Amino acid sequence: MKNLLIVFITAVLFMACKDEGNEDEAGSIGTEYYPIKVGSTWIYTVDSIAYDDNGPTQAIDTFRYKYKETITSTDIDGTGNTEYLVSRYFTPTDTGENWQSVNRYVVQLVNNKVQRVEENVRLVKLVFPLKDRNSWNGNMFNGKEPLAYRVQEFKRGYLFNGTTTPSVKIDQYNVKNIIEEIRRYERYAENIGMVQLLFDSLNTQSTGTKGFRYRLNLQSYTP
Numbered sequence: 001m002k003n004l005l006i007v008f009i010t011a012v013l014f015m016a017c018k019d020e021g022n023e024d025e026a027g028s029i030g031t032e033y034y035p036i037k038v039g040s041t042w043i044y045t046v047d048s049i050a051y052d053d054n055g056p057t058q059a060i061d062t063f064r065y066k067y068k069e070t071i072t073s074t075d076i077d078g079t080g081n082t083e084y085l086v087s088r089y090f091t092p093t094d095t096g097e098n099w100q101s102v103n104r105y106v107v108q109l110v111n112n113k114v115q116r117v118e119e120n121v122r123l124v125k126l127v128f129p130l131k132d133r134n135s136w137n138g139n140m141f142n143g144k145e146p147l148a149y150r151v152q153e154f155k156r157g158y159l160f161n162g163t164t165t166p167s168v169k170i171d172q173y174n175v176k177n178i179i180e181e182i183r184r185y186e187r188y189a190e191n192i193g194m195v196q197l198l199f200d201s202l203n204t205q206s207t208g209t210k211g212f213r214y215r216l217n218l219q220s221y222t223p
Helices: 002-027
Strands: 041-052 059-076 082-091 100-110 113-118 121-127 135-137 148-160 163-176 180-189 193-203 210-222
Touching (some): 121 148, 148 180
Antiparallel strands (some): 041 059, 041 210, 059 082, 100 113, 135 148, 163 180, 180 193
16 A cells, blocks of 8 residues: 555656646747837847849949837737837947937737738738747738748857857748749847848849848847
8 A cells, every 4th residue: 555655646746747847838938039028129230232233234232231129119009909119220330329210110919929010011920839840921911922931940049249049040031043042031039039130132044133132130139
């Protein structure tokens, strides 16, 4: 009888530990990769190269500037959900001075989906829980042609300001053939948000190359 009691207690403790582990795992669904709080500010360095050598002479323009996003306020939309207003700025200088206001967009976390609304177009940037190789239609709410987003490099280490933190890479386009090369992805770091964006859109027909390469990398973050 004593041995049976020990076996029973051991089994109960094992199941309790197992349940606690499941709760811990379920408690983190990935929202820490897209923190949303009024006052948070992200400053990025941006490098962009524009190509146009389809004409009689080759033309390549290079642009470098700083870009800033700040969550400035909240509101309630028509469905009763909270929306956050994000103000955007840029400056052509490296000193971070003379910020010029560009435009604004709205971001929401509704039904475990990060939804960004810009110029009346709603995109689904992330879907929770985040899982390796998970995919969804980024255009699911705007009526446009389906756009496949896919989680890549799940919880890959990313070095930011001397500290390595887990990150996820979200592939949005990946097309390469004899006519065009289109590639776009965004990387999000834990407790920081978007730290990197790459966007290449090139027409590579035999007559020349036309398009652009765009790189955005986080320089500083204020929670």
